Amino acid sequence: VRVDSPQGRFAESAALLDRTRLEDATSSGKHLFVEFEGTRFVHVHLGLYGKFVVNRTPAPAPVGQVRLRLTGSAAYADLRGATACDLVTDAERTAILDRLGPDPLDPAADPDRAWQRVRRSRSPIGGMLMDQSVFAGVGNVYRAEVLFRHRLHPLRPGQSLRVGQFRALWEDLVVLLHEGVRTGRIETLRPEHTPEQSPATPAGTRNYVYRRTGLPCLVCGAKVRTEELAGRNLFWCPRCQPVFRSRAVR
DNA sequence: GTGCCATGTGAAA
DNA sequence: TTCACCTGGCACC
Numbered sequence: 001v002r003v004d005s006p007q008g009r010f011a012e013s014a015a016l017l018d019r020t021r022l023e024d025a026t027s028s029g030k031h032l033f034v035e036f037e038g039t040r041f042v043h044v045h046l047g048l049y050g051k052f053v054v055n056r057t058p059a060p061a062p063v064g065q066v067r068l069r070l071t072g073s074a075a076y077a078d079l080r081g082a083t084a085c086d087l088v089t090d091a092e093r094t095a096i097l098d099r100l101g102p103d104p105l106d107p108a109a110d111p112d113r114a115w116q117r118v119r120r121s122r123s124p125i126g127g128m129l130m131d132q133s134v135f136a137g138v139g140n141v142y143r144a145e146v147l148f149r150h151r152l153h154p155l156r157p158g159q160s161l162r163v164g165q166f167r168a169l170w171e172d173l174v175v176l177l178h179e180g181v182r183t184g185r186i187e188t189l190r191p192e193h194t195p196e197q198s199p200a201t202p203a204g205t206r207n208y209v210y211r212r213t214g215l216p217c218l219v220c221g222a223k224v225r226t227e228e229l230a231g232r233n234l235f236w237c238p239r240c241q242p243v244f245r246s247r248a249v250r
Numbered sequence: 251g252t253g254c255c256a257t258g259t260g261a262a263a
Numbered sequence: 264t265t266c267a268c269c270t271g272g273c274a275c276c
Contacts, residue, residue, distance in 0.1 A: 030258075047258045049270040065269080081270050083259055139257050186257075231264080232258085
């Protein structure tokens with residue numbers, strides 16, 4: 001493939017890879033590794049704004065800040081706005097992978113690694129879900145939604161979860177992330193909760209609580225709450241997700 | 251048109 | 264804990 005950095009920030013590495021063979025591309029959590037001959041990898045992390053767009057050739061003149069352009073005979077790919085786009089060695093790639101927890105999209109992932117962290121920790125489960133060394137690939141939308149789907153308050157300490165609750169959470173992440181890959185969007189509503197269109201649930205409402213602060217919960221009608229944790233917004237329903245499950249009396 | 255916010259991370263303080 | 268990165272969507276004027 002031709003490898004180019006129209007914007008310039010990846011130019012030196014692009015020159016090294018230009019006219020070599022692109023052999024593979026794999027992802028773990030939020031990290032993408034594009035492998036070139038000679039066991040060289042381009043490590044890409046899209047971060048908040050990054051976008052990798054693939055189209056058929058011929059490629060038009062790059063518009064705006066294109067960090068990396070890969071051009072093959074039939075298709076080209078433009079990368080813009082990424083947090084990371086670096087040429088790395090196999091050892092560097094392994095070091096990045098070693099920092100990641102199990103990825104629910106990986107059939108070989110061992111969820112017990114995550115469970116052993118969660119069950120020993122007093123940290124809030126909402127924080128642990130965002131910790132890529134515990135769960136690789138989960139972000140703010142999936143965090144909010146999977147906790148809602150399991151009626152878990154985001155600030156509940158990891159160690160307060162029972163193993164059954166953790167297993168259900170993991171299995172749901174496996175389902176939700178695969179569904180996300182399949183559809184290209186994050187849709188987390190169960191069919192029975194798909195709302196009628198209204199001011200509180202405009203067309204395109206795809207989630208229970210994520211970014212629905214102040215709007216009525218789709219299940220119970222209580223107002224969705226938000227609070228910052230480690231610089232990111234938590235969203236939850238105060239009625240469906242109490243901090244402590246009220247025990248059945250008697 | 252303007253300003254704010256965001257599917258994220260890591261360096262600096 | 265704060266900020267920088269650096270792009271796009273959308274609410275609001």
